[in-house]
Amino acid sequence: MVGEATKLRNEDLNLCFEKLMMLGVGFGGKTGGVKMEGVVITEWKDIPMELLLRIVSQVDDRTVIMASGVCSGWRDAICLGLTHLSLSWCKKHMNELVLSLAPKFTKLQTLVLRQDKPQLEDNAVEAIANSCHDLQDLDLSKSFKLSDRSLYALAHGCPNLTKLNISGCTSFSDRGLxxxxxxxxxxKIFNLCGCVKAATDSALQAIGRNCNQLQSLNLGWCENVGDVGVMSLAYGCPDLISLDLCGCVCITDDSVIALANRCPHLRSLGLYYCRNITDRAMYSLTQSRVKNKPGMWESMKGRYDEEGLRSLNISQCTALTPPAVQALCDTFPALHTCSGRHSLVMSGCLNLTSVHCACAVQAHRTASSIPHPAH
Amino acid sequence: MSSSIASSSSSSSSSSKKEKKISLKTSDGEVFEVEEPVAMQLEIVRSFFADNEDVTEQTVMPLPNVSTAAMHGILEYCRAHEEFRRRMPEAAPEEEVRAFEAGYVDRKSNEELKEMILAANYLNISKLLDFLTGVAAKRIENKSVEYVRAFFGVENDFTPEEEANLRREYEWAFEGVDED
Known part of the structure; x- marks a missing residue:
């Protein structure tokens, strides 16, 4: 009996060893002539795709392009495996490079084409839209040569975009958008900073209608944005976490009140230079806190950490008065006026100098209760 | 872990405080006797012993994808890290580790590096694999195609037309970068 069991065990073990061998044979794609001596991959060109990609993922994008031209094996592996690419370092021939690379790198999910000097033209974006259907994150900032043709192409070719940056693309129209x-x-994350022509109320109404998962929107310096547009956003995008309306000079309290009432997750709001904003807007934000968080004080305290405004820019909103802003500051403990954190920005509001976060008081207390550690 | 502590204390009572060893056989038939904690850094070995309770100390585990030369390199690395761990179980002495790794890799040719990457991949030692692929990445960063082909002994198998296209891409990409 014992002998039998041992024999069985040995057979199991042999099976295991055989499995180890099999693993070896499958590895590297080379078969044949393999027994105990195993497979020895002799050439770098044969290294398994996952290993090549592991190496390539650690080099810069320029080197990735170079590596894809070493041999057909490397090219095929990289073309199939590459998901992230940035060509922002390209100073002269970004357009040509995109035209050449997009049809090869079809698995791209993230593509960064930020430019200092505008290079990209519509045909490059069309090439991307025609080839890279998995694209989720695209940065086209400062491509002001691009026209609505690019937007039409992206609409059809890249339906999975969750993050799009077209800041500074000044030629886009609101119809295209x-x-x-x-x-x-x-x-989810959309940057339209400086797209003056595109970011109109009718475009924002379309966003509110279509993009209900939107979490972050930058409308900085889009001076055509009005209350109608922002209210459509507030009603259509309940998940908004961050909204930058800096320099949207036309908006009034109605915009902020709509956001306060409809966007309970709002954590960051930029109102720089929105000079129509008054105390009413501040009080609506303060009240939204109370309205959105009923229940015991203890449970509220726990939630303060995750919900509520954490960042607010009201610089140059010169109509605001200290009581309204102080009430807001007291309601949202994550808003700080102290230099270290500075999440409530009020520069240029000379009549708000008396508004302070709780830190000033606390810092004073701490300093008097703890002896200096150095002595 | 607890069982190994128990066995070591029982063996210490029988005076010979011998460390448990695991036998590993490389592709060219050489058998390495490796201290257990070092061998257990090889995930393939660890899971083999975890999955097969019947294996004994006499079991010789074959590693058909690992050459003797690669095994020497792998064990040198794993032993050094085991030593670091033993001396400072809380946090590795980072500077020493870096110094060791720098010296360790300086002595490796591209051929050796390639063999070790393949071996580390097969043996599933993720730490070593990360380190070695990082070394390979550094060796090809910002180099020309020709340099990399020569460096790794890879032959150009593109058609002249493909090659011409690649050359253009490559020129656009490397505008203003020095060649080696």
Whole structure:
């Protein structure tokens, strides 16, 4: 009996060893002539794709392009495996490079084409839209040569975009933008900073209608934005966490009140230079806190950490008065005026100098109760 | 872990405080006797022993994808890290580790590096694999295609047309970068 068991065990073990061998044979794609001596991969060109990609993932993007031209094996592996690429370092021939690379790197999920000097043209964006259907994150900032043709192409080719940066793309129109949002409905993070022509109320209405998952929107310096547009956003995008309206000079309290009432997750709001904003807007934000957080004080305290405004820029909102802003500051403990954190920004509001976060008081107490550690 | 402590204390009572060893056989038939904690850094070995309770100390585990030369390199690295761990179980002495790794890799040719990457991958030692692939990445960063082909002994198998296209891409990408 004992002998039998041992024999069985040995057979199991042999099976295991055989499995180890099999693993070896499958590895590297070379077969044949393999027994105990195993497979020895002799050439770098044969190294398994996952290993090549592991190496390539640690080099800069320029080197990735170089590596894809070493041999066909490397090219195929990189073309199949590359998901992130940035060509922002390209100073002269970004357009040509995109035209050449996009049809090869079809698995891209993230593509960064930020430019200092505008290079990209519509045909490059069309090439991307035609090839890279998995694209989720695209940065086209400062491409002001691009026209609505690019937006139409992206609408059809890249429906999975969740993050799009077209800040500084000043040639886009609001019709093009509205069209894009009716196809790219998964957008979560959208940067339209400086897209003056595109970011109109009608485009924002389209965003509010189509992009209900939107969490972050930058409308900085889009001076055509008005209350109608912001209210559409507030009603259509309940998940908004961050909204930058800096320099949207037309908006009034109505915009802020709508956001306060409809966007309970709002944590960051930029109102720099929105000079129509008055205390009413501040009180609506303060009240939203109370309204959105009923229940015991203890449970509220726990939630303070995650919910509520953490960042507010009211610089140059010169109509605001200290009591309204102090009430807001007291309601949202994550808003700080102290230099270290500075999440409530009020520069240029000379009549708000008396507003302070709780830190000043606390710092004073701490200093008097703890002896200096150095002595 | 607890069982190994128990066995070591029982063996210490029988005066010979011998460390448990594991036998590993490389592709060219050489058998390495490796201290257990070092061998257990090889995930393939660890899971083999975890999955097969019947294996004994006499079991020789074959590693058909690892050459003797690669095994020497791998064990040198794993033993050094085991030593670091033993001396400072809380946090590795980072500077020493870096110094060791720098010296360790300086002595490796590209051929050796490649063999060790393949071996580390097969043996599933993620720490070593991260380290070695990082070394390979540094060796090709910002180099020309020709340099990399020569460096790794890879032959150009593109058609002249493909090659011409790649050359253009490559020129656009490397505008203003010095060649080695």
């Amino acid at each position: 509205a069209y894009l949002t009716s196809f790219c409905r998964k957008l």
